[in-house]
Amino acid sequence: MLSAQEAQFVRYPRQSMDADPNGKYIMRLLSDALALDNQHYELIPSKDPMQQARAIYEMTSGMGSIDVMWTVTTDEREKQLIPIRIPIDKGLFGWRLALVVNPKLLHQVKSLDDLRKFSAGQGFDWPDVGILRQNDLTVMTATAYEPLFFMLRAGRFDYFPRSMLEIQKELDTYRSIGLHIDDAIALHYPTALYFFVSPRKPDVAKALQQGLEKMLKNGQFEKLFQQYLGSTIQRARIRNRTVIELNNPLLKAESLPLDRNEL
Structure with a gap:
C-alpha cells in the first residue's frame, strides 16, 4: 500500500x-x-x-x-x-453533426433512407463505424484522425459525422481547407x-x-x-435540425444512466 x-x-x-x-x-x-x-x-x-x-x-x-x-x-x-x-x-456524444465541403449537400435529407445516398468518414477503430454500418450507411475509414479532414476535402467521402461537442473546435482548426458544418440534420444514437x-x-x-x-x-x-x-451546445441548434435516429447495436441502451437528475 x-x-x-x-x-x-x-x-x-x-x-x-x-x-x-x-x-x-x-x-x-x-x-x-x-x-x-x-x-x-x-x-x-x-x-x-x-x-x-x-x-x-x-x-x-x-x-x-x-x-x-x-x-x-x-x-x-x-x-x-x-x-x-x-x-x-x-x-451528447450520441448527437452527431456533419462536416461537409458543400454546405447545402444534406439539405434535402429528411430520413435515414435519404442519408444512405451519401458516404461518411470515420477512424477505423471508432465504435461509430460499426454503428453507422449496422444502420446500412456507407463508411470510409482512415487509420489516423487528422487525414480524415483532408479526405473529406478531396471528396473521398461526402460527410464527416462528429459529436456536437467536438465539431465547432474542429471546424475552427480546419476551416481554412474549405469545410463547413451542415445546418440541416443531426444523427442521434444512444451512447x-x-x-x-x-x-x-x-x-x-x-x-x-x-x-x-x-x-x-x-x-x-x-x-x-x-x-x-x-x-458549444447552444451553437449546435439541435431544435432547428432534422434528427435521424440510429440504432446502436454495440450497446444495451438500458445500461446508460442518463435518467439521473444530475446528468
Whole structure:
C-alpha cells in the first residue's frame, strides 16, 4: 500500500488538442475527481499519441503502459475494462453533426433512407463505424484522425459525422481547407463517453468513481460542464435540425444512466 504522501502514477494516452478538442475539459474533470481521494495521484501522458485500439490493448495487457482512458462506451469495452458509468458528456456524444465541403449537400435529407445516398468518414477503430454500418450507411475509414479532414476535402467521402461537442473546435482548426458544418440534420444514437480504468488499477477506478460522484453532488461537475461545453451546445441548434435516429447495436441502451437528475 502507498502512503498518503506517495504519489501513484496514473498514465493516460497522449492526444493532441486537435485529436481531442475536449481534452482540457476531460483532463480537468479527471484531475479534480482524483484530487478528492486521500491518495495523491499524478497524471502522466504516454510518450507518443495512441489510437483507441492501441490504448485499449495497453489497458488490458498485464504490463501495459496505460491506466485510464476516455472513450464512448460499448458492451465489449465494458467487459474488457472497468467502466466508470458516469457519462462525462451527458450522452451528447450520441448527437452527431456533419462536416461537409458543400454546405447545402444534406439539405434535402429528411430520413435515414435519404442519408444512405451519401458516404461518411470515420477512424477505423471508432465504435461509430460499426454503428453507422449496422444502420446500412456507407463508411470510409482512415487509420489516423487528422487525414480524415483532408479526405473529406478531396471528396473521398461526402460527410464527416462528429459529436456536437467536438465539431465547432474542429471546424475552427480546419476551416481554412474549405469545410463547413451542415445546418440541416443531426444523427442521434444512444451512447455515452466514460472514463475507463485498467483492470490492473481497481483502486484508481474506485477513487475516480467516488470523486465524480462527489462532484455531481456538490455541483462542481455541472460547473465544469457548462464552463467548457455550454456555448458549444447552444451553437449546435439541435431544435432547428432534422434528427435521424440510429440504432446502436454495440450497446444495451438500458445500461446508460442518463435518467439521473444530475446528468
